[in-house]
Structure formats: C-alpha cells, structure tokens
Amino acid sequence: MIVCFDIGGSAIKGAVAHSADSIQPLGRRTTPLDDFGAFAQTLGDVIREAGGKPDRIAISITGVVDPESRAIKCANIPCIDGRKLSADLSAVLGLPVLVANDADCFALAEAGAGAGRGHRIVLGAILGTGVGGGLVVDGRLINEDGGFAGEWGHGPAVAAMAGTPPVAIPAFDCGCGQRGCVDTIGGARGMERLHQTLHGKALTSEEITTLWQEGDSEAERTIDVLVDLVSSPLALTVNITGATIVPVGGGLSNVTPLIARIDKAVRARILRKFDRPLVVPGQCRIEPGLIGAAILGLGGEAQ
Numbered sequence: 321m322i323v324c325f326d327i328g329g330s331a332i333k334g335a336v337a338h339s340a341d342s343i344q345p346l347g348r349r350t351t352p353l354d355d356f357g358a359f360a361q362t363l364g365d366v367i368r369e370a371g372g373k374p375d376r377i378a379i380s381i382t383g384v385v386d387p388e389s390r391a392i393k394c395a396n397i398p399c400i401d402g403r404k405l406s407a408d409l410s411a412v413l414g415l416p417v418l419v420a421n422d423a424d425c426f427a428l429a430e431a432g433a434g435a436g437r438g439h440r441i442v443l444g445a446i447l448g449t450g451v452g453g454g455l456v457v458d459g460r461l462i463n464e465d466g467g468f469a470g471e472w473g474h475g476p477a478v479a480a481m482a483g484t485p486p487v488a489i490p491a492f493d494c495g496c497g498q499r500g501c502v503d504t505i506g507g508a509r510g511m512e513r514l515h516q517t518l519h520g521k522a523l524t525s526e527e528i529t530t531l532w533q534e535g536d537s538e539a540e541r542t543i544d545v546l547v548d549l550v551s552s553p554l555a556l557t558v559n560i561t562g563a564t565i566v567p568v569g570g571g572l573s574n575v576t577p578l579i580a581r582i583d584k585a586v587r588a589r590i591l592r593k594f595d596r597p598l599v600v601p602g603q604c605r606i607e608p609g610l611i612g613a614a615i616l617g618l619g620g621e622a623q
C-alpha cells in the first residue's frame with residue numbers, strides 16, 4: 321500500500337493506493353505555505369488517515385526538482401522552495417518519499433490509465449497556465465532519476481514569424497530565464513499575450529476561446545498564430561521521442577476544437593504519418609495528479 325499526494329499552492333489532496341485501479345481519496349487539506357514543520361505534519365495527518373504503514377509515499381507537485389542538487393523550485397509554496405523535498409520529508413515522516421512534478425504525473429496517469437494505454441511511448445503535454453510535458457516509455461517515467469525529458473515548453477524555439485499571412489512575433493521573456501519559449505505563447509497566459517500583441521486587447525483565454533468558437537475573426541487570428549507557433553516544436557518533440565500518442569492536459573485541453581486543430585497541424589509536420597488523432601485530450605479528467613503519483617509510487621523505488 322502507498323499513500324499518494326497531489327500538492328498545489330492551495331490544497332493538499334491525498335489518497336491511498338493498492339493498485340492504479342484502486343485509489344481511495346483521503347482528506348483534502350489547506351497547503352501550509354510558510355512553515356515546513358506544519359507542511360510535513362499535514363502530510364503525516366493524511367498518512368495516519370490511511371490506517372496502516374504505507375510502503376512509501378509519492379507526491380505530484382507543482383515545481384521542478386533540480387537533477388543534480390535534488391532541490392525543488394516551487395514559488396507557490398515558499399516553505400519547500402529550495403529544499404531537498406524527498407530527503408527532508410523522508411526524515412520527518414520515516415518513510416521513503418518519491419517526488420515528481422505535475423506534468424510528469426499527468427504523463428504517468430495517461431500512460432497507465434488514460435489515452436496512452438496500449439502505447440509504448442507517451443508524451444504528456446500540458447497546455448495549462450503555461451506549457452509543460454513529461455515522457456513515459458514502457459510505463460516508466462523517463463525523468464524518474466532527474467532531468468527534464470518531455471519538457472518541450474522551454475528553450476528559444478518559437479518562430480519569429482507565424483500565422484497566415486505571417487506576422488512578426490516578438491521573443492517574449494520567460495520565467496525560466498530564456499526568451500522565446502513555447503511557454504510564453506502556448507498556454508492560457510501565452511494565448512492572452514498573443515491576443516494583446518496582435519489586437520491590443522486584454523482578454524482572458526476563456527473569452528478568446530469562446531469568441532473563437534463563435535467565429536470572431538480576431539480570435540481566429542490569435543488561434544491561427546498560436547497553433548502555428550506551438551505545432552512546430554511539438555512536432556519536433558514527437559519526432560525525437562517517437563511518441564505514438566500525445567495526451568494533452570491543463571485548462572486548454574478542455575477546448576476540444578483547439579486540441580483537434582493542433583493535432584492536425586502537428587500531424588502535418590512530423591515524419592511518421594498517422595491516419596488517426598495523435599494529439600488528443602487527456603482522459604484522466606479527474607485527479608490525474610493523484611493517479612500519476614499512485615503509479616509512480618506503486619512502480620518506483622525511493623530516491
């Protein structure tokens with residue numbers, strides 16, 4: 321038995337898992353943001369709810385673990401930012417602790433229990449607030465030992481011209497320290513930035529996608545440019561990884577016509593030709609973080 325967690329800046333959600341098909345939710349708590357002792361205590365409280373000592377715990381979290389130092393970068397939760405989270409929690413809780421970021425856990429969930437079932441190579445792509453990804457091969461997370469496999473959202477990959485007819489796209493500064501990342505134009509905030517740049521109008525991504533589906537010409541231009549900018553780096557990532565399915569998670573994955581349009585554009589830009597959808601909405605619509613963490617914990621050894 322393992323206990324898995326999905327931890328964000330507002331809530332800690334826990335579950336007890338005996339297998340990927342048997343996950344029972346435990347209590348949901350508010351995330352302590354400024355006190356690591358309280359943070360660890362909250363996890364301990366949830367573990368006690370499971371009744372019995374788990375073999376290990378596995379955590380899906382917003383944040384990135386540095387492959388060398390094992391320190392986590394997590395701006396949303398200051399009390400863990402910069403800590404060696406696995407080691408520090410393990411010391412307090414007396415249990416092995418596995419940590420993976422939420423994009424990696426999404427990829428694991430889709431590979432094990434979602435749109436990626438039956439596929440050897442699954443590239444999970446997040447189009448949420450920003451852009452992320454994770455790579456699972458033969459059921460194993462490629463990032464498990466540290467690294468950034470499947471992270472197609474960062475690096476100066478965005479074209480200088482995009483759309484039909486082409487328009488110049490500035491290289492926007494990214495939170496990772498680089499410029500011109502897919503993350504700056506591909507998620508919800510990126511869509512809003514593109515719309516502002518192209519039309520001088522500050523709309524939310526929900527407003528833009530609603531207008532687009534109603535036939536608004538400015539929103540269509542924004543989506544046309546976004547799909548063009550996102551599809552080339554995603555297609556290259558598909559070529560490099562050999563992924564045969566790309567489940568998409570995050571808020572924009574709920575806009576089904578947008579995912580269908582990205583799918584069409586990506587399939588036109590890759591070497592292998594598929595006569596079926598390749599980029600598809602993820603199927604784990606409820607708690608992909610918990611499902612992915614459960615699969616991580618059930619399959620993995622402690623780090």
Ligand SMILES: [Zn+2]
Binds near residue numbers: 474496497498503
């Ligand atoms: Zn970046």
